[in-house]
Every structure is written in structure tokens, then in C-alpha cells.
Amino acid sequence: MKQGFSSVRAAARLSVAPMMDWTDRHCRTLHRLLSRETLLYTEMVTAPALVRGGAVHLLDHSPEEHPVALQLGGSDPDELARAARIGADAGYVEINLNCGCPSDRVQSGTFGAVLMTDPGRVADCVAAMRSAVDVEVTVKCRIGVDDQNPEEVLPEFLSRVGAAGCGRFTIHARKAWLQGLSPKENRDIPPLDYDLVQRMRGMFGGLHLSINGGITSLDQAEAFLDAGLDGVMIGRSAYHDPTAILAQADRRIYGTGQDADPVDVARQMLPYIEAHLTQGGKLGQVTRHMLGLFTGRPGARQWRRVLSEGAHKPGAGPELVEEALEPVLAAA
Incomplete structure (x- = not known):
């Protein structure tokens, strides 16, 4: 394991999900004041925006936000490798590949949740990114898309992408429906399958697995950690009620510090x-x-x-x- 991985993995016991239009640097500054330990993520930044568009201002952040990870969107291994290098050079402690976003704009770029249908491409992307950076490369994914059978798709995805060198996954415990549901509906309508994610914990003992989707309290987070999962990622609840999720996190999740006022x-x-x-x-x-x-x-x-x-x-x-x-x- 490369230097620094262990400390970021320790932070990943609890993380705030990358959320477009929400988890910008101002939001992360607030969240960091509430919790010194929780792993924070940027909004998704597309690899083409960095590599072809030169939009490095999207990477602006302060040292006080750390530990903070960069989430990238893309599907071209070479381009993602270059974007990952830009992100690592900017100081991010982790580079995360988005394989879960169901928006039309993301689909048209052949990345996001549609990548669940092509684990070979994701494996190539991860391998290329890992060769380009010294920080950990991780993946955020769904349990499947459309008519896929998650019981078959998710284990194959974890196996193939894990073999390419990804040791840490965050799994949104819902399918994404690429046709027929809006991105907002995809956050609520497909049923949650927490049990499937927990079974993956038993099947892939060498991987660090975090669970995401529908988690609204620290009580739930602690229950998942007690059940053996390595981490919990919380999205909208951490944004809309940040004090309830983050102010006690250092004490309850990490056993350090005092509750924030x-x-x-x-x-x-x-x-x-x-x-x-x-x-x-x-x-x-x-x-x-x-x-x-x-x-x-x-x-x-x-x-x-x-x-x-x-x-x-x-x-x-x-x-x-x-x-x-x-x-x-x-x-x-």
C-alpha cells in the first residue's frame, strides 16, 4: 500500500458524498469546522474539463479542508490518468472515479453509472490512473443499472476493477435507471439493497467497502460499521442537517475530539x-x-x-x- 493510504482509509470510516452544486470549497470549509476527521469530497469534475478545458480553477481548495478527495468523471484511460495527475499535484489525497451518476449529460459522455455496463473499461481507467499518481485511486459505483442483475453484476464489477488495483469502493446501494428516471428520482425510487452490499463485505475481504444511499443519521452509520462495513458515506442529510451528522462524528465514529458547537x-x-x-x-x-x-x-x-x-x-x-x-x- 502506498504511503498515506492508511490515514485516508481511516478517515473514510465516514465521508460526505460528492454532490454537484453543493460540496464546493465553501461547503467543505463549513463541514471541516464541524468535523476534523471526516473524509470530504469535491463535486464531480470531468476529466475533459481539466485536460482539454484547462479548468484547473475547479480544483481550488485550502489546506484546512483536508482530508479531501477529488472525484473525477470520465471514461478515457489516458485522459483520466492526466486528470488524476493534475488532481494529485493540486494536493488531493485521493482520486475517485464516478461510476454512479445517472444524469443524461454524464451518460452522453459515456461515464458515470453507464460504466457499470463495462467493468473492463473501468479496470483500464483505474490501472491508468494508478500508474499516474501516488495517492489512492477509488471508485464510487451503483449495484447495477437498468435490467442488470445486481447479484451477478456487482461481484463481477468489484472483482475486475479490484484486480486492476482499486482497493476501496463506495457502493450506492441502489440501481440506477438510465432510462425513465431523472437523476433526482434515481436517488429515491430504486429500492435500497443494503444486504447485498453487506454480502460483498463477506465476499471481498481484501477490499475496503463503504456503503452509501438513504443513510440519514450517525446511528445508522454506527450500525453499518458495527456490522463490519469499512465506511459509510452520507450525502443529502449531511448537507441539509450538517450538525446532526458531523458535529458528533469525531467522538462517535473516530473516538477523538469533542462535539462541535x-x-x-x-x-x-x-x-x-x-x-x-x-x-x-x-x-x-x-x-x-x-x-x-x-x-x-x-x-x-x-x-x-x-x-x-x-x-x-x-x-x-x-x-x-x-x-x-x-x-x-x-x-x-
Whole structure:
């Protein structure tokens, strides 16, 4: 195992899923303040955008976000290898290949979930990426697509791609329907098959397997870890209710540190916000990720209202966050 793999695998006990339009660097900064240990992911970045488009700004991140992994989309081994090298040179601790996204745009590029139908190509991509970088190359996949039989498809996929050198997989425990369902519907409608993923844990003892899909609490995450899975990835719940998922994660999942206080975290974001505004950024680009910080707590509705209504007004700055905190503190 190459140097550094073990520490990233330890972080992968809990991870926040890569989510388009959500897990940008502002979101990751907030999540890192809530949990020092959890593995974070970028939004998916396509290999052509980096290699042909020169869009290296998509890789912008700060050292404070680490451990953070880059997710790539693509299906050409040489292009993915070049993109992986760019990502590793930018400082990412892991390069992840997307084999799970069902959107039409991704399908038209012959990557994402459609790659579940071509494990040989995925194996070639993984081999090429591994030869190009010293950080770990991983895969996020579905249990199958369309009319495939997951009981047959998933073991073959893990076997062939694992043989190419991928030692860590995150499995979204749903099929993806490439025809007939929207990307949003593909996150909810296909039934979850957690048992299948857990059986893979027994069949592939040498692989690090994380489970993803429909997981909404740390209690669920702990149950999967206790059942023998190596990691748990949480998506929408970690975004919409980040305090519930991340504030206790270091203590409960990793046995380190203390629980984060969301009020403290909101205030710790103020210097970051100030710096972002100084660089020409807009307040709403950061605060949109903070709306769920007090979900389910007294004052949460007023917190969201103040930020939502005020962040886009001319001259809005860090003082708006302090104003939004007032009803939360008053209700405490």
C-alpha cells in the first residue's frame, strides 16, 4: 500500500458524498469546522474539463479542508490518468472515479453509472490512473443499472476493477435507471439493497467497502460499521442537517475530539467570509451552505430567513451572520 493510504482509509470510516452544486470549497470549509476527521469530497469534475478545458480553477481548495478527495468523471484511460495527475499535484489525497451518476449529460459522455455496463473499461481507467499518481485511486459505483442483475453484476464489477488495483469502493446501494428516471428520482425510487452490499463485505475481504444511499443519521452509520462495513458515506442529510451528522462524528465514529458547537462554527466562518468578500466573492455563495446549521433547533427558521433574505443585498457581510444568530441564541 502506498504511503498515506492508511490515514485516508481511516478517515473514510465516514465521508460526505460528492454532490454537484453543493460540496464546493465553501461547503467543505463549513463541514471541516464541524468535523476534523471526516473524509470530504469535491463535486464531480470531468476529466475533459481539466485536460482539454484547462479548468484547473475547479480544483481550488485550502489546506484546512483536508482530508479531501477529488472525484473525477470520465471514461478515457489516458485522459483520466492526466486528470488524476493534475488532481494529485493540486494536493488531493485521493482520486475517485464516478461510476454512479445517472444524469443524461454524464451518460452522453459515456461515464458515470453507464460504466457499470463495462467493468473492463473501468479496470483500464483505474490501472491508468494508478500508474499516474501516488495517492489512492477509488471508485464510487451503483449495484447495477437498468435490467442488470445486481447479484451477478456487482461481484463481477468489484472483482475486475479490484484486480486492476482499486482497493476501496463506495457502493450506492441502489440501481440506477438510465432510462425513465431523472437523476433526482434515481436517488429515491430504486429500492435500497443494503444486504447485498453487506454480502460483498463477506465476499471481498481484501477490499475496503463503504456503503452509501438513504443513510440519514450517525446511528445508522454506527450500525453499518458495527456490522463490519469499512465506511459509510452520507450525502443529502449531511448537507441539509450538517450538525446532526458531523458535529458528533469525531467522538462517535473516530473516538477523538469533542462535539462541535454550531454557534461556534458559525462564528468561526466569519473570517473565512470576510476573506471571500475581500477577494470579490458574494456572501450568499458561502451562507447558502450554512442554512441547515441549526436544523430542528429553536430559532432555526429565523436563522434561515435572515440569511436567505439578506445575503444577496448590496453590502451584505459577516454582520448578517451575527444578526441571524440572535434568535438562535435567544432561544437557547
